[in-house]
Amino acid sequence: xxxxxxxxxxxxxAIQDEITKDLELLDGKAFFQQELWNREGGGGGKxxxxxxxxxxxxxxxxxxxxxxxxxxxxxxxxxxxxxxFFATGVSIVIHPNNPWVxxxxxxxxxxxxxxxxxxxxxxxDLTPHYVIPEDAKYFHQQVKSTCDNYHHxxxxxxxxxxxxxxxxxxxxxxxxxGGVFYDKLTPEKTGLTFDQIYRFSCDLGRSFVxxxxxxxxxxxxxxxxxxxxxxxxxxxxRYVEFNLVYDSGTRFGLxxxxxxESILMSLPAxxxxxxxxxxxxxxxxxxxxxxxxxxxxxV
Amino acid sequence: xxxxxxxxxxxxxAIQDEITKDLELLDGKAFFQQELWNREGGGGGKxxxxxxxxxxxxxxxxxxxxxxxxxxxxxxxxxxxxxxFFATGVSIVIHPNNPWVxxxxxxxxxxxxxxxxxxxxxxxDLTPHYVIPEDAKYFHQQVKSTCDNYHHxxxxxxxxxxxxxxxxxxxxxxxxxGGVFYDKLTPEKTGLTFDQIYRFSCDLGRSFVxxxxxxxxxxxxxxxxxxxxxxxxxxxxRYVEFNLVYDSGTRFGLxxxxxxESILMSLPAxxxxxxxxxxxxxxxxxxxxxxxxxxxxxV
Numbered sequence: 001x002x003x004x005x006x007x008x009x010x011x012x013x014a015i016q017d018e019i020t021k022d023l024e025l026l027d028g029k030a031f032f033q034q035e036l037w038n039r040e041g042g043g044g045g046k047x048x049x050x051x052x053x054x055x056x057x058x059x060x061x062x063x064x065x066x067x068x069x070x071x072x073x074x075x076x077x078x079x080x081x082x083x084x085f086f087a088t089g090v091s092i093v094i095h096p097n098n099p100w101v102x103x104x105x106x107x108x109x110x111x112x113x114x115x116x117x118x119x120x121x122x123x124x125d126l127t128p129h130y131v132i133p134e135d136a137k138y139f140h141q142q143v144k145s146t147c148d149n150y151h152h153x154x155x156x157x158x159x160x161x162x163x164x165x166x167x168x169x170x171x172x173x174x175x176x177x178g179g180v181f182y183d184k185l186t187p188e189k190t191g192l193t194f195d196q197i198y199r200f201s202c203d204l205g206r207s208f209v210x211x212x213x214x215x216x217x218x219x220x221x222x223x224x225x226x227x228x229x230x231x232x233x234x235x236x237x238r239y240v241e242f243n244l245v246y247d248s249g250t251r252f253g254l255x256x257x258x259x260x261e262s263i264l265m266s267l268p269a270x271x272x273x274x275x276x277x278x279x280x281x282x283x284x285x286x287x288x289x290x291x292x293x294x295x296x297x298x299v
Numbered sequence: 300x301x302x303x304x305x306x307x308x309x310x311x312x313a314i315q316d317e318i319t320k321d322l323e324l325l326d327g328k329a330f331f332q333q334e335l336w337n338r339e340g341g342g343g344g345k346x347x348x349x350x351x352x353x354x355x356x357x358x359x360x361x362x363x364x365x366x367x368x369x370x371x372x373x374x375x376x377x378x379x380x381x382x383x384f385f386a387t388g389v390s391i392v393i394h395p396n397n398p399w400v401x402x403x404x405x406x407x408x409x410x411x412x413x414x415x416x417x418x419x420x421x422x423x424d425l426t427p428h429y430v431i432p433e434d435a436k437y438f439h440q441q442v443k444s445t446c447d448n449y450h451h452x453x454x455x456x457x458x459x460x461x462x463x464x465x466x467x468x469x470x471x472x473x474x475x476x477g478g479v480f481y482d483k484l485t486p487e488k489t490g491l492t493f494d495q496i497y498r499f500s501c502d503l504g505r506s507f508v509x510x511x512x513x514x515x516x517x518x519x520x521x522x523x524x525x526x527x528x529x530x531x532x533x534x535x536x537r538y539v540e541f542n543l544v545y546d547s548g549t550r551f552g553l554x555x556x557x558x559x560e561s562i563l564m565s566l567p568a569x570x571x572x573x574x575x576x577x578x579x580x581x582x583x584x585x586x587x588x589x590x591x592x593x594x595x596x597x598v
Contacts, residue, residue, distance in 0.1 A: 033574075035575070049574045049575075051573070051574060058572075058574070060574075169553075170553040170556075170559050171559065233569070237566070240539060240543070240570075241543060241563075244539070244540060244543035244544050245543050245544075245550075245553060251544075254468075254469040254544060257469075260469050260470065261574060261575045264540075264572065265574060267536070267572040268572065269571060269572060269573065270532070270569060270570070270571050270572075271539075271569070271570055271571075271572075272568060272569045272570075273357075273563065273566040273567065273568060273570075274350070274568065275332075275348045275350060275357070275359075275560060275564060276334070276348075276560045
């Protein structure tokens with residue numbers, strides 16, 4: 001059996017603690033506010049939100065551990081008969097002030113059905129307002145290096161899954177430059193033990209701060225114009241479209257009466273929409289759109 | 300058979316023309332830009348967008364008339380076998396600059412399957428950033444008076460439908476103060492002829508300008524603070540949540556590769572999200588939230 005759900009809960013909470021502490025140090029101004037909540041059906045969470053920082057305009061680093069009876073609709077969607085579930089995870093979205101600093105998202109999660117079926121899921125992906133190829137390369141290299149420590153095909157498999165998942169179908173645009181996305185990871189599928197898969201998820205979680213710190217420090221002092229700020233707001237509009245229309249976690253939460261303010265912490269402080277906005281050919285905005293396609297090899 | 304689809308197309312286009320002309324006069328600064336588009340499967344539309352006006356910050360008055368083969372998923376949803384459809388309609392959303400002026404939405408539409416099954420749908424509803432009871436009463440009285448000219452139970456039936464439809468389930472809030480919403484209206488259901496139902500839809504469409512003009516003129520010169528503007532942006536965030544998560548027209552359009560910029564014209568120029576924002580008890584913002592419930596009798 002190996003690692004137990006109690007151990008995973010402790011491990012993931014430690015990761016939430018480390019990340020919130022490190023992000024406060026990085027920001028240098030704002031602090032996380034914490035809200036503890038309980039779920040009616042069982043379990044609860046620690047929502048931690050940061051707002052109006054030096055670097056971080058709005059972000060959340062959430063932990064939850066919930067259990068109970070699975071709704072019939074979800075059982076149908078999973079194609080399972082088992083009805084007792086347990087789920088725990090850490091979920092992060094950060095919207096920075098400076099348009100040259102990217103939006104980042106990370107999630108690690110563990111799921112159990114009737115204490116028998118067990119799997120891990122998660123991922124990390126980057127949504128730059130302006131795609132900077134060296135930064136995109138750095139991001140993918142770091143993520144690949146974590147993946148390579150565990151399995152030679154993880155990076156390639158999970159990178160493809162991220163391209164497919166973080167895709168705004170109605171715009172024919174990826175949300176950003178992707179990263180990795182994995183779900184239902186088990187020993188049967190990977191040849192790894194549950195302990196190894198758990199350690200992989202922890203390593204991915206712990207890679208978040210050094211990666212984001214590097215990307216923040218590369219770009220935090222860049223100046224920006226009003227037009228560049230407006231572009232950031234428009235890109236955030238796309239982020240809102242993805243999260244409300246497609247994101248499984250968001251829609252699952254909305255449909256199952258999750259804690260709304262924790263689920264929708266992923267939405268930015270401000271997003272804009274302009275009718276049929278078309279960037280000038282050859283502009284940095286135009287170049288960014290050209291990068292928002294599936295299948296780019298960044299490493 | 301009565302009224303033909305060709306006559307409906309001409310009638311609805313005339314309503315689009317009247318409304319765009321009148322809204323330009325009301326605004327006094329901005330003009331609509333028009334885009335003609337063709338649908339790959341057949342038909343097309345005239346999208347008319349106004350931006351950065353005196354009164355109107357962003358809005359659209361769209362006409363479309365499309366036909367073709369119905370996608371299998373939609374046939375299943377409608378529970379029909381017929382595969383040739385025709386649909387035409389006028390759809391309006393207006394986001395004003397001043398938080399004291401309400402957001403308004405109006406839609407009239409006609410639908411045909413295999414030239415045999417035919418029905419009308421539509422409605423008009425109001426989303427004030429601040430609910431002003433006299434304005435809400437005026438709005439509902441005007442709408443009721445149009446309904447009463449055609450059927451004694453239209454207003455009550457369609458008002459209930461609007462309360463149920465314009466409901467943000469995950470917030471347990473209505474989008475605004477409702478109005479009327481109807482769908483699949485036929486002679487069988489109403490005892491009216493198709494000509495009468497068509498004239499009802501035209502009267503509802505033509506009631507849009509006088510109603511909105513009155514609400515604009517009552518509130519356009521009111522001053523507002525930064526906090527009141529911020530509240531407007533937060534309410535627009537709710538509008539975005541409703542349209543992307545629940546609105547059938549929007550989701551239908553996104554899933555069937557409609558013209559994205561025409562569908563998403565309903566989104567505001569700017570929307571904000573603040574974590575767990577709670578208005579002060581007794582404030583105008585607090586009072587507004589208390590009005591956003593189903594079943595209020597406004598007339």
